[in-house]
Amino acid sequence: MALSLVDKLVVAISSRALFDFEEENRVYEEGNLHAYEALQRDRLTVPAKPGVAFPLIRKLLALNAGDHRVEVVILSRSDPISGLRAFHSCREYGLTIERGVFTRGRAPFGYLKPLNASLFLSANQQDVRDALAAGFPAARVLPESAKMASTYPDEIRIAFDGDAVLFSDEAERVFQKDGLRAFVGHEIHNKDLPLADGPLKPLLEALHRLQKLADQAAPMHIRTALVTARSAPAHERAIRTLMAWNIEIDEAMFLGGLDKSAFLREFEPDFFFDDQIGHCESARVVTATGHVLSGIVNAS
CATH class of the missing domain: 3.40.50.1000 (HAD superfamily/HAD-like)
Structure with missing residues (x-):
């Protein structure tokens, strides 16, 4: 019997919302896709710094200490090789994220339906607009947002x-x-x-x-x-x-x-x-x- 995410809170998140890829993104936005991919290849084993939504995702995953109730999926415009770095960074920080979809520059929001996503977080404004238009809860993260040290760890x-x-x-x-x-x-x-x-x-x-x-x-x-x-x-x-x-x-x-x-x-x-x-x-x-x-x- 195939696995199902129907009974889960599914959060789809772009790699840039989860990790601080702002330096790499500036290279990408300059229009040089090959330079961006080369930079990510050079840093495959270098863990990325936590991004804007990292604290939220880490806490949501902690809800799985008993039953598996939350699923986090990386849904990104990055290329699959850049996805290796995202997954490597997840392992380094102990984030139990096992699923990802990487579309190498194409809009990824179409995969929200088969994922049964409860939320899509991305730094890409158009992807968020498209997700909302398709009926999925979504928000554009502001990469420059503060990441507070919470006094409520539980x-x-x-x-x-x-x-x-x-x-x-x-x-x-x-x-x-x-x-x-x-x-x-x-x-x-x-x-x-x-x-x-x-x-x-x-x-x-x-x-x-x-x-x-x-x-x-x-x-x-x-x-x-x-x-x-x-x-x-x-x-x-x-x-x-x-x-x-x-x-x-x-x-x-x-x-x-x-x-x-x-x-x-x-x-x-x-x-x-x-x-x-x-x-x-x-x-x-x-x-x-x-x-x-x-x-x-x-x-x-």
């Missing part, structure tokens, strides 16, 4: 923006078109109507299932937070939507336009997802950040 902490991330951009469209007063009125009028699914709802669902499966003795636990520019009374529709989904979050921050970075510094997430590049730029100074290129504010 917790996976993930923070999400609300509109256009966990929820659809329905309310954001009202705000962008008619302003704050119209947005608030719209949300009060529709407070009992759950918002439609946003692109990262499947990821939150998967994390919630893992939370319910974990016992008190587990070596790693999950803690989630909603960090949104909404404020009362527009907060109510967000909470009622989560209730309708039967999903519990651990913390909710309704900031009414306050800068999110100070609050993220206190929560100390291993990763933060937001659809607005301005919020991402502020957050990346504090923690690893992913730009969810969805909704009206990211319309191309």
Whole structure:
């Protein structure tokens, strides 16, 4: 019987999101593919430094201490030989990653479906757009994001923006078109109507299932937070939507336009997802950040 990833939380991640390949990527972006591949060949046995998403991936893999519930797959535009270096680096850091797809410059997002991916993290903006358009939770990692030394080694902490991330951009469209007063009125009028699914709802669902499966003795636990520019009374529709989904979050921050970075510094997430590049730029100074290129504010 063939193996299946259907019952797993599957994270597909580019080699550049997992490891610090920024120097090599600069050579690649100069258009000299052969120089890039030669550089990677020369460094095959040199472990790459941890990248933006490395701390998150290491913690997610720690959930497999009991049952195998998380699968991480490297999904990369790199060539297969460069993939050798990625796998060598995984072994050096003790990351149990066994699967990888390397497409040598071609868009890799098509492989998300057979992988049954719950999340795709990549530094390539177009690959993330394509993945989101195909219905997969995805975010563009900001390679220059901070990698904090977490004071919560036994917790996976993930923070999400609300509109256009966990929820659809329905309310954001009202705000962008008619302003704050119209947005608030719209949300009060529709407070009992759950918002439609946003692109990262499947990821939150998967994390919630893992939370319910974990016992008190587990070596790693999950803690989630909603960090949104909404404020009362527009907060109510967000909470009622989560209730309708039967999903519990651990913390909710309704900031009414306050800068999110100070609050993220206190929560100390291993990763933060937001659809607005301005919020991402502020957050990346504090923690690893992913730009969810969805909704009206990211319309191309």
